[in-house]
Amino acid sequence: MTGQDEGLEVAEILVRASDPEQFDAWRHRARATGWCAHPVRLVGITNRIDSSTGEVVGVFRSDELPDRVLLKACGHRRATICPTCSATYQADAYQLVAAGLRGGKGIPETIGEHPMLFLTLTAPSFGAVHAIRQHHGREVRCQIARGRCPHGLLRRCDSTHRPDDQRLGQPICQACFDYRGAVIWNASVGELWRRSTIAVQRQLATRVGLSREQLRESVRISYAKVVEYQRRGLVHVHTLVRLDDAADPGETPDGRFDLTLLTDAVTAAIPGVRCPSPDISVLPGPIRWGAQLDIHPISPDGAVPKSVAGYLAKYATKSTDPAGVLDHRLRAGDLDRLDQKLSPHMARMVRTAWELGALPQLEHLRLRAWAHTLGFRGHWLTKSRRYSTTFASLRAARQQWHLDHGPVEHSPTDITMGQWSYSGRGWASEGDAWLARTAAEDSRTARRVARWELAGPGASPDGRV
Numbered sequence: 001m002t003g004q005d006e007g008l009e010v011a012e013i014l015v016r017a018s019d020p021e022q023f024d025a026w027r028h029r030a031r032a033t034g035w036c037a038h039p040v041r042l043v044g045i046t047n048r049i050d051s052s053t054g055e056v057v058g059v060f061r062s063d064e065l066p067d068r069v070l071l072k073a074c075g076h077r078r079a080t081i082c083p084t085c086s087a088t089y090q091a092d093a094y095q096l097v098a099a100g101l102r103g104g105k106g107i108p109e110t111i112g113e114h115p116m117l118f119l120t121l122t123a124p125s126f127g128a129v130h131a132i133r134q135h136h137g138r139e140v141r142c143q144i145a146r147g148r149c150p151h152g153l154l155r156r157c158d159s160t161h162r163p164d165d166q167r168l169g170q171p172i173c174q175a176c177f178d179y180r181g182a183v184i185w186n187a188s189v190g191e192l193w194r195r196s197t198i199a200v201q202r203q204l205a206t207r208v209g210l211s212r213e214q215l216r217e218s219v220r221i222s223y224a225k226v227v228e229y230q231r232r233g234l235v236h237v238h239t240l241v242r243l244d245d246a247a248d249p250g251e252t253p254d255g256r257f258d259l260t261l262l263t264d265a266v267t268a269a270i271p272g273v274r275c276p277s278p279d280i281s282v283l284p285g286p287i288r289w290g291a292q293l294d295i296h297p298i299s300p301d302g303a304v305p306k307s308v309a310g311y312l313a314k315y316a317t318k319s320t321d322p323a324g325v326l327d328h329r330l331r332a333g334d335l336d337r338l339d340q341k342l343s344p345h346m347a348r349m350v351r352t353a354w355e356l357g358a359l360p361q362l363e364h365l366r367l368r369a370w371a372h373t374l375g376f377r378g379h380w381l382t383k384s385r386r387y388s389t390t391f392a393s394l395r396a397a398r399q400q401w402h403l404d405h406g407p408v409e410h411s412p413t414d415i416t417m418g419q420w421s422y423s424g425r426g427w428a429s430e431g432d433a434w435l436a437r438t439a440a441e442d443s444r445t446a447r448r449v450a451r452w453e454l455a456g457p458g459a460s461p462d463g464r465v
Contacts, residue, residue, distance in 0.1 A: 012431025026066040027439075030432075035440035036073040037082040039427065043069055044420030051413045062420075067428050074425070077380070079317045080324025084440050086317040092394045093381055094313035097224050100242065100388035101298065101309055107388050108250035115243045115259040116298035117266060118308050121196075122290040123185055123234035127177030130157060130167040143172060151175045169231025170345045177345075179352040181283040186235055186375035187365050188275060188287045189227070193237065196273045196289075197221060200241070203265035208256050219253045220244045224383040226312045229320055233349040233374050236290075238312055240298070241266065242387070249386045259297055266295060279361050316381040321346055326372040330354070349374045 017023050033039045048058035062070045079086040095105060101116070103109030133140050145155035153173045161168055171177040205215040225239035243262055245251035270293055274286040298308065320326040325341040335354060338347040353375045357368030370377050427433040 009430045009434055012429040013435060014431075016429075016431055016435065022066060026432075029065060029071050030436055030439070033071050033073040034084045034088060035436045035443060036071075036084050037433075037436070037440070038074045038076070038425055039071040040074055040425055041067075041069040041423040042072055042420045043423045044418060046416055046418035046420075049415050049417060051415050057414065069423055069428075070420070077317055078319050078324065078327050080319045080322075081327055083444070087444070090313045090317045092391055093316040094309050095394055096381075096383070096388055096391065097240065097312045098309035100222065100224055100240065100383070105389040105394070110250055110252065111242075111244075113252050115253070115257065115262045117241045117259075117262055118296040118298055119239050119241060119266065119270075120236060120292075120294040121193075121239070121270065122236040122292045123182075123230070124288065124290040126179075126182040126185070126232075126234070128155065128172040129177075129232045130159075130161060130165070130170050130172065132161050132163065132168065149173045149176050166343070169233070170343060171232075174345065174348065179348055180356060182232075182234055183349065183353045183356055183367065183375035184278065184283045184362075185287060186233075186373075187367060187370070187377055188278070189235055189237065189376060190378045191275050192273060192287055192289065193225070195275050196270060197223070199269035199273050200265050203269045204257070204261065207261060207265060216246060218246055219257045220246050220249070220386065222249070222384045222387040224312065224381070224387050226315045226381050227376065227378070228315045228318065229374075233346055235374075235376050238315065240308065240312070240387075244386060263295060263297065267293075278365060279359070282356065282359075282362070312381070318380075320373050326350070326374075328372060329369060330372050346374075 016026065030039075043062045045059065045061040047056050048060070049055065050057050062068055073085050073088075074082050075089075076082045076085050077089040079090075099105040099107045100111065102112045128143060128145070130142050133142060139160045142157035142159050142161055143155060147155055149155055149172070151173050155172060157172065159165075159167075201212060201215060201221060204219070204221075205212050208215075210218065220243070222242045222244050223239055225237050227235045227237055229235055241262070243253050243257050245253050270289055271291075274288050277283040277285065277287055321342060323341065325338075326346075330350070332354075335351060338350055342350070350371050353367045353371040356362050356375075357366065357371065365375075365377065367375055427436060
């Protein structure tokens, strides 16, 4: 920002603060958005009507608000776009996942006694990349392969990389890395997961001597999963898998369906899951999970469920790349600027997805629409229907709380009728944006301090014990 811009920003702040009454009104509306980074501006009117008499008992109009607009939080889940709205999304994600682990939010507490596993499913190798490697808890060299690749580059890397090393995730040789196969694999994760749930059910049925129809009458698999990007541009899946009684999800399944059975079924099923490649000329063999499969039993003591819920919620707000360059769908003109903002490896992943999207045989994958996610198609956090509550229910409960605790009393017989239209996005001036950013940071600091104080002695400043 230039000195001229800074002067303009200060002038805009002074104009906003020059009228204390108007400033308080603006601050009240801005705080209602949670100090959103890019609020939506709406214009319109809402009438509150007594349904028993038809009388208009209240009117709310944008003309009476600061700048004659209503500000509404953007609601974006990505932290790189809006830290405040993503914090709300992350909190909702935590509650959604935690409710399926320990109960609450309409889910019985007995759910925590069900057999549960925390799984991490990874992608296979599409070429050697720089990575942090350990052997018996000791860091070792990145790559120990001998000789040179077909393109004349050494296969080995003698470095022991640090977590902030920019080479992490980058291919040893870009020409050897199978970019087309990597993009197709990302695009196939949804189908691979669907087949995985079927394979686990088959293993459960086989091990207790039931048909699949009989199994569905006895037990159901519930899950919540989050997708995370590895530095090499491939996704891996963190998921919670839980067994429920088929008739009553709150009831613990009968004794045959215990944690040992679930662990054995998952261990046997996942390595054998396959789905056909959408184009054998791009990825010749069947699509499968990587060799690394992490399985962790979940205990009902509360400590592990809390940490797992926080772990999954954290990844629900992450972006494709750390800088947030790929936070939106791309146009053809965006491809020329990728090298200025992304690593060569990530830029090539995006271009490969764009190029594959032009192939007629892959048209159904809509890879150009998903080039900004490196081919992955789907939501970052998904769950089975019976796992726990929903985002919509959590938002509705929060909205009802604000109505119940707001300055205006609402009668149960009141109905509202509104007519609103979109007027724009973002703050009216750079001065307003600065005030919102400052207030948002103050609010986040206050919450961290409050969590720290509630956690008690021995807790870290972020509230963790």
